[in-house]
Amino acid sequence: MTTADIFFWFAAGLLPLAAMAYIISRNRAVAAEKLGARLHSRPGYYGMHGVIGLALPAMAVGLIFSISHIIGLISVPGPMLLATAFAVGVGGFAIALKQIKPEFRARQRVEKMMSLMLLLSATISVLTTIGIVLSVIFESVRFFQVISFWDFVTGTTWQPDTAFLIGAGRDTAGVAPPEFGSVPIFAGTFMITAIAMFVAVPIGLFAAIYMSEYASDAMRNRLKPMLEILAGIPTVVYGFFAAITVSPLIVKAAEAVGLQADFTNALTPGLIMGIMIIPFMSSLSDDVIRAVPQSLRDGSLALGTTKAETIRHIVLPAAMPGIVSAFLLAVSRAVGETMIVVMAAGLRPNLTLNPLEGMTTVTVKIVEALTGDQEFDSAFTLSAFALGLVLLIITLALNIVSSIVVRKFKQRYE
């Protein structure tokens, strides 16, 4: 029996038992009511109380055993865990049944438990964040024990191949030590992000301006969902499209003007990523542009400006903080985007300014390091977590800055 099987049987066993507990407890309350007793709560609450009496102890046993199993304290065999949980659950249910009396305040008890459950689920999001941060930091620390942090941040050569030999326990005498200089990887990431922004910002912004200022409501209601299809297309699909259709087109176009382009050039994923981000940029900008008070427009138009001048000089500056925050969020999305670059950008770290050459990105390197057949403990696989850590810091910083910008914007109009 594997851990997973135990988990399965635990969950599968609990559900019917809980249903039974509900029915028995509720029936008991209904029977009491039929005999003329005046119950404090509706019968359903007595049913729920029975379920809690059964499930809570059983789940506590499961939790304690699995935590002690995970941290390696004691490992209880699966059947024993199931049996214990069953016994404790039935015991808890028996006690709960005894408590059912007309004056018992079942509703209050159940409601208290329920609000506790609500609070518990709210903490899951916090736990997720902690989980992401911890998992990334733990493995990164292990990585930085082998590779110097300074070399990682400032090094310009990424050559992890020999780390794999060390991981395999091979003799490494005479082999160059692995190098983990992340500068070219981040340079590639920013290059592709910049190209994406170069596509997404003008198109997204002008589309937003047209939709909010010129288009009729009916037209806007049709255009917006159509643009949003772009955001609903999975990135793996964009990646295929970029690699199979767009990349050859770009190579041909470059040849036509006498330039040489790699098939894994940085321009292709940049362009496609930009298109993917258009609806993101346009929807957020559209919202903030519409939030600009009409009185500002009316005032400007009354002074005799054209509509374009009003938009350029009055509406856009007023909406600027929101647009900037949309831009920052779009950048963070482009930096973290994975599938398009995995399928269409290069694998070779390349420090160059020529977008027609192949470049690689942080996310490509993370995927590369974690989908191979290497030992999990080698510096090569751990490097993925170090890259992930930097990625996390960058995106968090972008989010925080963008929320600060937005808060300022709100203060101005409230």
Place this chain on the structure above:
Amino acid sequence: MNKMQLTDIQISRKRKRERADKRFRLYGLGALVLALAFLLFFFVDIISKGLPAFEQAEVLVEVEYSQAAASNYNKAIPREYKSVVSRAWLRTIPLTLQNNPELIGQKQKIWVLADGRVDQYLKGNEGHRLKEKDQRFADELKQNGLLRLGFNSGFFTTGDSKLPENAGILAAAVGSVLVLILTMLLAVPVGVMTAIYLEEFATDNRFTRLIEVNINNLAAIPSILYGLLGLAIFINFMGVPRSSALVGGLTLALMTLPVIIIATRAALRAVPETIREAAYGLGASRLQTVLHHVLPLAMPGILTGSIIGLAQAMGETAPLLIVGMMAYIPDTAESIMQATTVLPAQIYTWSGESLRAFEERTAAGIMVLLTVLLSLNALAVLLRRRSERTW
């Protein structure tokens, strides 16, 4: 005279400004047209690449179910057909004979799956890799009506295969459904409960503000970092089997959680305060108010948000690659513990195959995935329209 000149200047300046005004408007229209033109180009490209995969070459051949064929499947068909009949189909003969022993000794003329190279040759694709001698044979068969293109039902009924003519999406589709069910079971209740807590129960204190900031940050964290979380915590720490639907579902559930929370909160906020006050006035408790009045009214909004979140999760690939769901898996998973693959991962795997025939499979897989996703999104839009009400 002087006055006239001034107005001339004024007029020309006014015209200039009007032209600038028109230009500006055209830029906006141009941006929209550009984006929509791309969308059109994209769909035409994918469909034209993927449509051929829904047709598959079949060849009419006389199969001899002999004792010899049970041990050596090559003996079941005439020797010259060996290069045009799919090996994938031939390999099933021994099993067929094992299950139906009464077939032995019979001869049947049936349409069987043709070899992938013949299929590509028939569709006129370059790079079909069919030998010249076999090309002539295929041409001859076609002229005699023994070789045809039929509907490729196998695409929907088989799993992945290294032979393109036999590769289908069934295993990946089942994997997607399993992962999605898990994601839904985990993310929707937790997400809705979190939103109820934040909207209806929480007082404005440090802890709730922490949760709120957290959720907004989680919504913007790149999906690949959820993959790192899944790998480090679920697989390495908790020992959930790699590549299983369980680890995929857990990872995607955490990723979908913020989307569902944010949508549910918006839906709860849209329910007017008067409804709550009326319930309180009748003596309902806080929980009763939420469960009996607010939640049912917010349900369409919650459903819409959940569908959008699940559609996102269904198209997600990056975190699933990190937790190992890109393996070559030809068989349909029977439990959430078994290694499985999902549709986007299958698309990714196929797109990396060098054979030309896999390109059309990839595009066809994309067509299936997009059809499902667009229908889900359309459903969400429909639901939103239907439930829109003024209070």
